[in-house]
Amino acid sequence: MRAVVQRVSSASVAVDGQTVGAIDEPGLLVLVGVTHTDTRAQAAKLAAKLWGLRVLHGEKSCSDVAAPLLVISQFTLYGDARKGRRPTWQAAAPGPVAEPLVDAVVEELRGLGAHVETGSFGADMKVSLVNDGPITLIVDV
Numbered sequence: 001m002r003a004v005v006q007r008v009s010s011a012s013v014a015v016d017g018q019t020v021g022a023i024d025e026p027g028l029l030v031l032v033g034v035t036h037t038d039t040r041a042q043a044a045k046l047a048a049k050l051w052g053l054r055v056l057h058g059e060k061s062c063s064d065v066a067a068p069l070l071v072i073s074q075f076t077l078y079g080d081a082r083k084g085r086r087p088t089w090q091a092a093a094p095g096p097v098a099e100p101l102v103d104a105v106v107e108e109l110r111g112l113g114a115h116v117e118t119g120s121f122g123a124d125m126k127v128s129l130v131n132d133g134p135i136t137l138i139v140d141v
Contacts, residue, residue, distance in 0.1 A: 001042045001101065002077045003139045004031040007055050011070045011129035013119040020125075021117035026056060027067040029129050032105055033077025034098035035091050043101050045141045047108030055135050062114060069109060072119035072127060073102045095122055 011029040012022035023029075030050055050069065054061045062069060075098060079087035092098070099121045109116045119125045 001035070001038045001046050001105075001141050002033040003046060003050065004074070004077060005029070005050065005053065005055070005137045005139055006129060007132045007135040008070075009130040009132045011127070013070065013072055013117075014126045014128075015120045015123045020120050020123075021070055021072070023068040023070050023115075023117055025068060026132060028053070028055075028062060028069045029127070030069055030071045031074035031077060032071060032102050033074050034093040034101045035078050036093050036097065038093065038097075038101055040101065040104050042141050043104035044108045046139065047105050047112065049139060049141060050105075051109060051112045051114055053137075053139075055137065063112065066113075066115070068115040068117065070117045070119075071102070071106050071109070072125065073098065073121045 006029045008029045010024045012019050051063045052061045075092040078092035081087040106116050
């Protein structure tokens with residue numbers, strides 16, 4: 001699993017002009033990509049990593065200050081643009097494999113006590129954010 005994690009002051013995701021998920025206080029925006037060999041155990045590991053990642057102000061984590069997370073599926077994280085001008089998506093898991101694992105990350109985070117907002121899997125989403133720092137990390141588990 002791969003995640004792009006951004007420390008944000010606020011973030012939201014809309015589908016068809018309607019907001020489906022939003023955080024309006026400091027927290028993390030997390031874009032999650034799944035590849036073919038990923039497992040539920042990796043989803044749990046990613047959730048624990050996100051919950052404890054010390055990138056908020058004062059080297060705090062979401063778990064330290066009960067900061068919210070906005071988790072959005074992002075198959076393009078496994079795009080490969082090394083050859084030519086058109087990326088390939090062969091490393092990205094198909095929807096029936098990826099969706100339950102993205103859901104598992106969210107479930108695991110909520111099980112840890114996190115307030116989690118989400119996007120809509122497979123939808124054409126418009127993501128808005130105020131990156132704080134800016135801080136952006138790539139997390140692979």
